[in-house]
Amino acid sequence: MNNPQNIDEDEVLFNPIYHSGKGFYILGGAMLTVLLFGVGMYIRQLIFGLGETGMDGTVSWGFYIISFVFFIGISHAGTLISAILRLSKAEWRRPITRMAEVITGIVLMIGGLHPIIDLGRPDRILHIFQRGRLQSPLLWDMTSITAYFTASTIYLYLPLIPDIALLRDRGGRFHKLYKILSWGYDGTEKQKHVLEKAINILMVMVIPIAISVHTVISWIFSMTLQPGWHSTIFGPYFVVGAIFSGIAALIIVMIVFRKAYHFEDYLKDIHFNYLGTLLLVMSLLWFYFTFAEYLTTFYGHEPTEMRVFLYKIIGTYSPFFWIMVVCNFVLPVIILSNKKTKTITGLLITSIAVTIGMWLERLIVVVPSLANPRLPFPTGIYIPSFTEISLLAAATAAFILGFMAFSKLFPLISIWEIKEGREESVRIVSDRLNQYLPSKGHIKK
Amino acid sequence: MSKYGMVIDLNKCNQCGACVTACKLENNVQIVSKESAHMDRVMQWMKLSTTNYEGNYPDINPVTMPTFCAQCDDPPCVKVCPVRATYKRDDGIVAQVYPQCIGCRYCMANCPYTAKSFNWYKEEQSIEYEKCFNPDVSVRPKGVVEKCTFCVHRLQKAKEIAATEHRKMSEQDYVPACAEVCPAHAITFGDLDDSKSSVSKLQGDYRKFSLQEELGTQPKVSYLRAKSKS
Amino acid sequence: MFSKIKSFFGKIIFIQIILLSFLWMLASGMTLLLINLVNVSYEVNDHQSASIAISILGIIVFWVLAGILTYVLVGLYRGRKKEIEI
Numbered sequence: 001m002n003n004p005q006n007i008d009e010d011e012v013l014f015n016p017i018y019h020s021g022k023g024f025y026i027l028g029g030a031m032l033t034v035l036l037f038g039v040g041m042y043i044r045q046l047i048f049g050l051g052e053t054g055m056d057g058t059v060s061w062g063f064y065i066i067s068f069v070f071f072i073g074i075s076h077a078g079t080l081i082s083a084i085l086r087l088s089k090a091e092w093r094r095p096i097t098r099m100a101e102v103i104t105g106i107v108l109m110i111g112g113l114h115p116i117i118d119l120g121r122p123d124r125i126l127h128i129f130q131r132g133r134l135q136s137p138l139l140w141d142m143t144s145i146t147a148y149f150t151a152s153t154i155y156l157y158l159p160l161i162p163d164i165a166l167l168r169d170r171g172g173r174f175h176k177l178y179k180i181l182s183w184g185y186d187g188t189e190k191q192k193h194v195l196e197k198a199i200n201i202l203m204v205m206v207i208p209i210a211i212s213v214h215t216v217i218s219w220i221f222s223m224t225l226q227p228g229w230h231s232t233i234f235g236p237y238f239v240v241g242a243i244f245s246g247i248a249a250l251i252i253v254m255i256v257f258r259k260a261y262h263f264e265d266y267l268k269d270i271h272f273n274y275l276g277t278l279l280l281v282m283s284l285l286w287f288y289f290t291f292a293e294y295l296t297t298f299y300g301h302e303p304t305e306m307r308v309f310l311y312k313i314i315g316t317y318s319p320f321f322w323i324m325v326v327c328n329f330v331l332p333v334i335i336l337s338n339k340k341t342k343t344i345t346g347l348l349i350t351s352i353a354v355t356i357g358m359w360l361e362r363l364i365v366v367v368p369s370l371a372n373p374r375l376p377f378p379t380g381i382y383i384p385s386f387t388e389i390s391l392l393a394a395a396t397a398a399f400i401l402g403f404m405a406f407s408k409l410f411p412l413i414s415i416w417e418i419k420e421g422r423e424e425s426v427r428i429v430s431d432r433l434n435q436y437l438p439s440k441g442h443i444k445k
Numbered sequence: 446m447s448k449y450g451m452v453i454d455l456n457k458c459n460q461c462g463a464c465v466t467a468c469k470l471e472n473n474v475q476i477v478s479k480e481s482a483h484m485d486r487v488m489q490w491m492k493l494s495t496t497n498y499e500g501n502y503p504d505i506n507p508v509t510m511p512t513f514c515a516q517c518d519d520p521p522c523v524k525v526c527p528v529r530a531t532y533k534r535d536d537g538i539v540a541q542v543y544p545q546c547i548g549c550r551y552c553m554a555n556c557p558y559t560a561k562s563f564n565w566y567k568e569e570q571s572i573e574y575e576k577c578f579n580p581d582v583s584v585r586p587k588g589v590v591e592k593c594t595f596c597v598h599r600l601q602k603a604k605e606i607a608a609t610e611h612r613k614m615s616e617q618d619y620v621p622a623c624a625e626v627c628p629a630h631a632i633t634f635g636d637l638d639d640s641k642s643s644v645s646k647l648q649g650d651y652r653k654f655s656l657q658e659e660l661g662t663q664p665k666v667s668y669l670r671a672k673s674k675s
Numbered sequence: 676m677f678s679k680i681k682s683f684f685g686k687i688i689f690i691q692i693i694l695l696s697f698l699w700m701l702a703s704g705m706t707l708l709l710i711n712l713v714n715v716s717y718e719v720n721d722h723q724s725a726s727i728a729i730s731i732l733g734i735i736v737f738w739v740l741a742g743i744l745t746y747v748l749v750g751l752y753r754g755r756k757k758e759i760e761i
Binding site (some may be wrong): 129130131132133134135139140143144146147150151154157158161179180183184185186188189190191193194195198201202205209 | 690711712729747748751752
């Protein structure tokens with residue numbers, strides 16, 4: 001079935017599946033080591049108890065919950081961005097959507113695991129199924145994350161089917177797997193129609209699910225009475241932060257794979273340019289929300305809220321707070337609003353800064369509120385332990401490993417969508433344009 | 446139905462800490478190591494919290510008050526527990542089921558009184574302490590949350606004794622350990638629903654206040670403000 | 676032709692159906708779980724309205740998702756060119 005035309009056109013995209021360089025194995029090995037070390041540290045924590053972490057009587061949530069919120073936040077990169085771009089028929093989405101969706105899948109798995117790592121008695125996790133209480137926001141979370149994971153996995157899988165069929169037709173490694181997963185797809189009209197219809201339904205469905213996920217995560221905090229958490233703005237604030245960090249993660253992934261797998265022909269400056277604009281918009285939006293949140297707190301001047309506020313702004317957590325502001329607002333605005341610096345390197349720097357900044361934002365949401373409880377007699381401190389840091393490293397390693405594994409099984413850029421774009425985009429877009437351009441010289445009588 | 450409550454007279458309280466010790470011994474609360482204590486992991490169901498300092502340097506006297514689970518009538522911790530490990534009994538006591546707790550610590554995060562403790566480690570207890578463990582109270586494993594239960598095991602016992610003696614429970618039958626040992630008789634405990642009980646009579650006292658009443662948690666533990674010394 | 680279909684049933688479709696049934700198992704498992712949790716909420720006198728609202732939403736989402744995937748996979752299977760061996 002090998003079509004020579006096939007090999008010529010988009011061979012670059014198939015290439016990573018069949019050939020791995022030396023760097024791949026070295027990086028893979030290193031990441032695997034980090035991951036296994038993290039697993040070892042977790043087993044240690046299981047044996048000795050949660051005392052291995054830096055959490056204490058007052059600050060009872062730490063790195064694990066921060067990572068949970070952070071990773072689930074990144075998952076919004078994917079499905080949400082890809083769904084919105086598909087929905088708005090943005091033609092430049094074609095090489096981007098796949099990577100975005102993969103991010104979602106991997107990161108949801110990692111993020112979803114964190115609450116379990118955080119449990120004092122993970123052996124009793126089944127109590128949730130047997131005697132769970134749906135009125136607890138933790139259960140809302142469980143439901144919505146499971147739904148989001150299922151939806152985004154299906155949403156990743158459906159547009160993957162035509163590519164799997166291409167891989168199946170090429171034969172070779174994992175031939176059987178592709179055969180099973182492609183469900184006999186061979187591009188007949190009916191199959192295309194079915195697939196398109198399903199993707200259309202899904203992309204509409206996935207957006208509310210994605211938004212609900214992060215809203216519910218914010219509700220874990222805002223449903224409590226803690227100062228600094230009990231805020232109505234938290235739902236949208238978290239969603240905006242999530243999309244913001246998601247876009248940053250997506251840009252990092254795109255730049256890395258562009259370099260590593262030579263996708264320069266597919267991921268062009270214009271894609272980064274558009275994504276950079278999106279990042280800038282989200283940065284401004286994030287700042288708006290942050291400003292609104294902190295200004296109302298400050299103006300209200302409620303003593304319990306002010307303790308948390310001052311702890312963040314000028315107190316113990318002020319370095320983190322101001323680094324966050326620089327990373328999430330100052331740096332992106334400076335770099336991205338200037339045409340000269342809005343290059344791929346500039347974008348990479350911004351995106352890394354934003355990722356760090358958003359992680360710090362989660363830190364600043366979780367810890368200061370717990371460290372300054374309403375009854376101020378014990379105020380807490382929080383210094384993460386080595387266990388927590390190594391588990392954060394392991395989570396990052398798991399993310400990288402997941403991406404590497406995926407890139408060896410399936411193409412990271414949607415090949416059929418690229419082909420479709422090449423064949424049809426110009427016609428479709430010009431047709432569409434003609435539809436909404438006003439016709440010349442007509443006077444209504 | 447009875448509804449148990451407590452009133453602590455801060456005017457009588459001489460901050461001796463007997464209640465803290467009695468609570469710890471009565472409920473087999475873990476004694477943590479020095480390192481853990483430095484990390485703010487001290488386990489006390491009842492603790493003396495320093496609220497103020499009296500006098501001028503160097504003659505400073507810390508003013509403390511005993512703080513512990515307020516036994517809210519609308520408890521925020523119960524609202525968020527995902528497995529019903531913490532729940533409100535019909536007699537108003539907010540109890541904790543240790544074998545049910547999964548250790549998510551959501552209740553700790555949502556407790557406005559910071560009254561809950563978590564078993565970060567299962568630390569080795571000294572033989573002397575282990576010898577005087579109270580057999581009526583379970584020893585908690587690592588990874589679960591615990592807090593003041595108004596010595597609910599004493600209620601169980603008192604009920605059974607009263608039943609075998611074919612009489613109604615009297616006020617003296619059920620008293621938590623802290624109230625029992627208080628040398629200044631600052632702690633009054635009893636049934637809030639019984640208008641004749643001494644704790645009910647104190648409810649109308651002009652000095653009465655509860656911690657963070659404004660949150661609407663309706664705490665059943667209240668205090669009588671100390672009279673000014675002038 | 677017939678033998679081909681027979682061998683097809685022997686191999687791949689079986690695995691495929693098992694894979695698809697996982698999703699249905701998840702959907703029905705979530706349904707059972709949520710129904711159980713609503714029952715529990717009645718038992719322990721929680722706020723049932725919240726539980727019911729969440730479970731209705733959750734159940735619908737999972738069944739729709741399973742439905743979509745089944746629709747696609749059945750559609751793909753039906754729509755393939757008959758002469759191509761799978």
